[in-house]
Amino acid sequence: MSSHGSHAMSNQPTIEVAAGSGVCFGVRRALELAEQAIAEGRPVYCLGPLIHNPQEVARLAEKGFRIIQSLDEAAAGTLLIRSHGLQPDVVAEARRRGLRILDATCPLVHRAQSLAAELQDAGYQVIVAGDEAHPEVRAIRGYAPAAIVVGSIEAVRRTDLSARVALVAQTTFSPDEFRRIAAALKSRDLKEVRIVNTICAATVQRQEAAAELAGRVDVMFVIGGRNSANTNRLTDICASRGVPTYHVEHAGEVTAEHLAGRRRIGIAAGASTPQWIIDAVCQRIRDLAE
Numbered sequence: 244m245s246s247h248g249s250h251a252m253s254n255q256p257t258i259e260v261a262a263g264s265g266v267c268f269g270v271r272r273a274l275e276l277a278e279q280a281i282a283e284g285r286p287v288y289c290l291g292p293l294i295h296n297p298q299e300v301a302r303l304a305e306k307g308f309r310i311i312q313s314l315d316e317a318a319a320g321t322l323l324i325r326s327h328g329l330q331p332d333v334v335a336e337a338r339r340r341g342l343r344i345l346d347a348t349c350p351l352v353h354r355a356q357s358l359a360a361e362l363q364d365a366g367y368q369v370i371v372a373g374d375e376a377h378p379e380v381r382a383i384r385g386y387a388p389a390a391i392v393v394g395s396i397e398a399v400r401r402t403d404l405s406a407r408v409a410l411v412a413q414t415t416f417s418p419d420e421f422r423r424i425a426a427a428l429k430s431r432d433l434k435e436v437r438i439v440n441t442i443c444a445a446t447v448q449r450q451e452a453a454a455e456l457a458g459r460v461d462v463m464f465v466i467g468g469r470n471s472a473n474t475n476r477l478t479d480i481c482a483s484r485g486v487p488t489y490h491v492e493h494a495g496e497v498t499a500e501h502l503a504g505r506r507r508i509g510i511a512a513g514a515s516t517p518q519w520i521i522d523a524v525c526q527r528i529r530d531l532a533e
């Protein structure tokens with residue numbers, strides 16, 4: 244746990260950053276590959292934002308990194324597959340169009356994709372615990388097209404299941420909800436239920452550390468993109484500890500009102516929040532406290 248402590252003589256509040264805050268190894272790897280590809284001087288494209296952080300996306304865009312919505316927008320160059328992964332048919336189409344592929348699929352996402360494919364091939368009805376609209380889940384389904392996606396145990400109860408089912412998860416899925424879904428499947432009268440937990444430990448640890456910190460500070464700031472699912476979840480977890488919690492994307496959103504009368508400041512950050520934004524928020528808090 245890193246802490247930016249107060250000076251003994253000053254009136255500065257204490258600022259503590261929850262362990263595991265910010266960029267996980269999968270996103271860090273994707274950012275490094277992006278930087279390397281940009282350095283080669285050829286256009287680099289990514290289908291959808293590389294990370295759910297508008298400030299970092301803007302920084303990369305200045306260097307020539309292009310977020311596209313469709314392969315039609317890509318001329319010759321490199322297509323970077325982001326950490327969420329990409330459907331194999333889209334990758335094949337990109338190759339056919341002459342794009343060089345640089346694969347930054349997180350190894351843990353890759354594991355979920357391979358498992359889904361293998362389990363489907365082995366005759367299981369694959370169930371993915373996750374958010375159907377999330378790009379990671381869409382990519383996993385690209386590898387196991389017959390898979391069904393469930394977001395809650397209610398969805399499991401509504402679904403017709405075959406005799407042999409196998410459950411995997413979106414890497415950032417809630418461990419509690421995963422356990423509930425697994426239990427619901429086991430309570431059905433099926434011939435075989437295989438449970439393969441593909442939830443990312445970095446996500447779980449980040450959530451636990453944020454919850455623990457939220458329990459002993461006066462205010463929490465959770466830093467991350469507004470549309471970052473894992474950041475929104477961190478915000479919910481901290482708020483549920485009963486502490487005032489503010490979701491901010493960048494330092495400029497922290498105000499003096501947020502800090503009034505607060506002595507112990509906690510910070511957590513989502514998986515796609517780069518260190519420079521976390522540092523800027525800490526600096527902003529120190530400046531406002533002066």
Ligand code: F3S
Nearest residue numbers: 267269349351414443
């Ligand atoms: Fe990978 Fe976990 Fe990050 S799945 S992209 S290391 S949150």
